[in-house]
Amino acid sequence: MAILRRVSSSASWTGGSTGTFSNILSARASFGFDKRVSEASIVTPTKLGVTYDDVVTLTMGVVGSNVITRFVGLVRDFRYSPNPRGVETVCRGRLTRAVEYENWEDPQLYGGLFIYDLLGTQTGTAPAIVQAVLTRANVPYTAANIHGSSTVYGDIDDAFIWHNGNSDNPLIDLQEAGETALGYIERYDAIDADFTPATGSGGRYRTFETLGGTVYRYLVGGRPRVAQDFTFTETVDILDGNFERSISDTRNYFVVTGYDPGDGTGPESFALQESNTFQPSSSKHTYRFSSPMIERSTEAQPGTGMSCERLANVLGLEFNREIVSGWIETHRDDDLGIAQTHLVQAPGGLPGRLGVAEKLWVQTLDISVDDSGFTQRVSYLGGGLPDANLPVPPTR
Amino acid sequence: MATYTPSGGSAYAFSLLVDPPTRQTAQTVNERLIPGSNTAVLDVIGKAVTKIRGAAKFASYASLKTFEGAVGTNGSLVYSEEPAGVAVLFVSLERTRVTPQDIHLANVEFWVTS
Numbered sequence: 043m044a045i046l047r048r049v050s051s052s053a054s055w056t057g058g059s060t061g062t063f064s065n066i067l068s069a070r071a072s073f074g075f076d077k078r079v080s081e082a083s084i085v086t087p088t089k090l091g092v093t094y095d096d097v098v099t100l101t102m103g104v105v106g107s108n109v110i111t112r113f114v115g116l117v118r119d120f121r122y123s124p125n126p127r128g129v130e131t132v133c134r135g136r137l138t139r140a141v142e143y144e145n146w147e148d149p150q151l152y153g154g155l156f157i158y159d160l161l162g163t164q165t166g167t168a169p170a171i172v173q174a175v176l177t178r179a180n181v182p183y184t185a186a187n188i189h190g191s192s193t194v195y196g197d198i199d200d201a202f203i204w205h206n207g208n209s210d211n212p213l214i215d216l217q218e219a220g221e222t223a224l225g226y227i228e229r230y231d232a233i234d235a236d237f238t239p240a241t242g243s244g245g246r247y248r249t250f251e252t253l254g255g256t257v258y259r260y261l262v263g264g265r266p267r268v269a270q271d272f273t274f275t276e277t278v279d280i281l282d283g284n285f286e287r288s289i290s291d292t293r294n295y296f297v298v299t300g301y302d303p304g305d306g307t308g309p310e311s312f313a314l315q316e317s318n319t320f321q322p323s324s325s326k327h328t329y330r331f332s333s334p335m336i337e338r339s340t341e342a343q344p345g346t347g348m349s350c351e352r353l354a355n356v357l358g359l360e361f362n363r364e365i366v367s368g369w370i371e372t373h374r375d376d377d378l379g380i381a382q383t384h385l386v387q388a389p390g391g392l393p394g395r396l397g398v399a400e401k402l403w404v405q406t407l408d409i410s411v412d413d414s415g416f417t418q419r420v421s422y423l424g425g426g427l428p429d430a431n432l433p434v435p436p437t438r
Numbered sequence: 439m440a441t442y443t444p445s446g447g448s449a450y451a452f453s454l455l456v457d458p459p460t461r462q463t464a465q466t467v468n469e470r471l472i473p474g475s476n477t478a479v480l481d482v483i484g485k486a487v488t489k490i491r492g493a494a495k496f497a498s499y500a501s502l503k504t505f506e507g508a509v510g511t512n513g514s515l516v517y518s519e520e521p522a523g524v525a526v527l528f529v530s531l532e533r534t535r536v537t538p539q540d541i542h543l544a545n546v547e548f549w550v551t552s
Contacts, residue, residue, distance in 0.1 A: 048482040277474035373470065373479045395473070415468045415481025 045373070048105040051411040053084050055117070057096030064090070067128060068413070071100055071113035073253070073380045074406030074421070075262075078224060080135035080251045082113040083121075089129045092117055098133045099255075102411045108375040112409050114255025135251040136181055140224035143179035145204045151211040154203040154221070157196040165196035165346065168234040172227050172249065172259055175204070179223035181257060187436070188259045190247050191236050194346040201301050201334040224249070233333050233348050235356040236261060243431035244356050253379055254438035262381050263432040264359025266401040266424050270385040271434075272376055274420075276394040280386075281417070285368030285396045287425075293329040293361040294321040298350035300336030310339040312350035316362045329361050363426030366398060371419045378418055380404050381435035386422065401428045440494075440517035442528060442548075444508050449516075452494050452505065455543070458519045459492025488550040490515070490526065493534075496542040505531055505544075515548050525552035 053063040063084055071082040082100050092098070096117045103109035116139075119132035134141075147155050158164050160174040168190035176183050196202050204226045207219025227249050237244035245263035252258060274280050294317055300310035309332075317323035331354075337347025370386060378384075382404045388394025402422035409418050440457070441449040464486040470479045496502040509531050514523035526548035535543040 043476055044478045044480050046480045046482070277472060278477075279472070281470055281472060281479070373481070413466070413468065413483055415470065415479070415483060 047107070047373075047416070049103075049411050049416040050105050050109045051100070051102045053098055053100045055092045055096040055098045057117075058093050059091050059096070061091050063092070063131075066411075068411065069100055069102060070408065070410040070412075071102070071253070072406070072408045073251070075248060075250065075380060076406060079137045079141060080113060080115060082115060082133045084131045084133075085128050086131070087127060087129070089120065089122075090131075092131060094118065097136075098131070100133075102409055102416065103375045104416055108377065110253075110377060111255075112253050115251075135257075136255060137224065137249070137251050137257055139181045140176060140179040140227065141222055143223040144220050145178075145206045145223070145226070146208070148206045148208070148210070152200070152203065153207075153211070154205040156199050157202050158199070160204070164199055165194045167192065167194055168230045168247065169259065171195070171202075172230060175223045175227055176257065181223075183257045187256060189261060190230075190259060191234050191348075193234065193348050195230075195335065195337070195348070197346050198301050198303075198337050201337070229333070229335060231259075233335055233353060235348070235353055237352045237355045237359075238431065239355070241431055242359075243429050244352075244359060245429070245432065246356055248381070250380060252436050252438055253377070256436070256438060258436050260381065260435060261433055262435070263403070263429045264356055265363070265426050265429045266403040267383040267432045267434075268401070268428040268430040269383070269434075270401050271382040272378065273385040273387070274370055274372055274374075275386075276388040276396060278389070279372050279374050280396070281371045281373060283368060283370035283386075283396050285366065285398050285422075287364055287366050287397060289320050289364055291361065291365055292318065292321065292363065293327045293357075294318055294323070295326040295328045296354040296357045296361070297328055297330050298336065298354045298357070299330075299332040300339070300348075300350050301334045309334075310336060310350055312339050312354050314351070314354035314358060316358050318362055318364075320364075329357055331357060359426070359429075366400070366402065366424040367422065368396070368398070369419060369421040370396070371417055373415065373417060375416055375418070377437050378404065378407055378409075378420060379435065379437040380407055382437070383428070384420065384422065398424075400424055440515065442505070442508065442513055442515050442526075443523070444511040444513040444528075447508075447511075447513070450501075450504055450508065452496050452501065454517050455493040455495055457492070457517060459490050459517070461488055461490050463488045489529075490548040490550065492546055494531075494544050494546045496544065498540050499536075499542060502533060502542040502544065505546075512551065524550055527551050 121130040302309035387399040402424035406421040
């Protein structure tokens with residue numbers, strides 16, 4: 043039996059001029075939590091009229107199936123090759139403006155911007171702060187798409203300075219020079235978490251772009267969701283793959299430290315002892331995490347701010363498990379996206395040659411059309427019990 | 439009898455021994471196998487250009503060298519089934535035989551560009 047398909051790739055740009063990419067030799071779009079912003083490249087025989095900062099929309103798929111927008115972003119690089127002659131137009135998602143924007147403001151001569159300078163109030167939630175930062179970096183977003191915990195940050199205001207590194211105040215050390223908008227946002231993404239003790243459910247919030255070019259900040263769990271978005275089955279729609287099951291990075295003891303007031307009592311802190319099949323509670327396999335932006339030790343401690351306790355529990359979800367990682371390559375042209383949950387299995391729902399039959403969380407996605415046809419390569423992270431309470435991630 | 443006229447030049451005459459010559463047009467299809475199944479994924483990528491291949495006869499060594507100089511040029515190929523000429527790229531010439539009468543035989547290849 044043969045699955046006969048006609049592949050399609052097209053792209054256009056707007057900005058300094060408007061045009062369509064002609065004679066596309068190959069195209070690729072990449073998304074992932076390990077590459078900060080999405081990226082696409084379009085190879086053509088010669089340089090076209092497209093130029094820096096033009097907005098490029100790339101469409102790929104199988105004719106009659108799912109020819110859809112797979113990337114929207116800004117032109118950043120051109121790469122030339124002599125033989126065979128080709129020009130690769132490299133684009134990055136609009137979130138790249140947050141990578142390129144460095145804070146230069148220091149209105150209070152204290153080394154950068156306080157939350158007050160961003161919001162007009164001393165304290166604020168992560169979504170409000172992230173929106174203010176995206177606005178400064180000229181990254182387009184919809185407020186309703188910027189999610190976060192209800193935690194209010196900033197009671198200890200100097201821990202939340204968006205450093206500019208060139209303060210005129212001679213008493214301030216030149217610290218964190220060149221801190222970018224995305225770097226500042228990622229400081230919140232690292233600590234802004236939800237955890238529900240009753241269900242053992244939770245995760246941290248991540249800022250990323252969808253295939254449609256929309257910026258989201260979304261709860262991405264420490265574990266895959268219970269309900270999968272897509273199912274991939276060996277001998278059916280998996281062309282190639284590789285998986286690893288490991289306990290090398292499994293941990294059962296989580297030590298989180300936060301702000302140190304400098305009064306000799308030490309930083310806010312919390313230690314969480316857990317266990318698993320391989321690591322009993324009498325043993326310690328430690329994962330350490332520290333951030334001065336964590337303002338409380340425990341959830342019961344009065345005041346506002348993230349607690350070391352909540353973050354320790356979320357880290358437990360991420361690292362107290364057998365860690366499953368790997369990738370598959372598929373010819374399917376479904377609307378896949380990062381943060382989705384996929385069920386990867388062999389026929390009958392059993393583990394096959396790849397050794398997995400479980401829900402896995404999509405970490406990276408590479409979509410390509412070239413002389414091999416249309417392919418999507420998906421990298422996964424999984425292990426542990428799936429989470430029944432995580433929201434369905436956005437795709438568009 | 440056939441002629442090849444490089445773009446902007448004058449016509450060079452030669453003989454195509456097999457007239458009309460072979461023509462080849464290929465649809466490029468990529469075949470991928472799904473391990474463990476009897477299914478193949480066939481992705482239609484695109485169509486290759488039409489290639490005209492034949493055996494040519496040149497009346498002299500000088501004529502052969504003239505054609506060698508024209509390899510790599512764009513031009514117009516005229517032969518029996520294309521009396522009005524067809525736009526081509528002259529891709530290759532490989533001499534295969536020389537007779538005592540200074541007749542030179544060669545394989546030639548043209549790619550249709552229009």
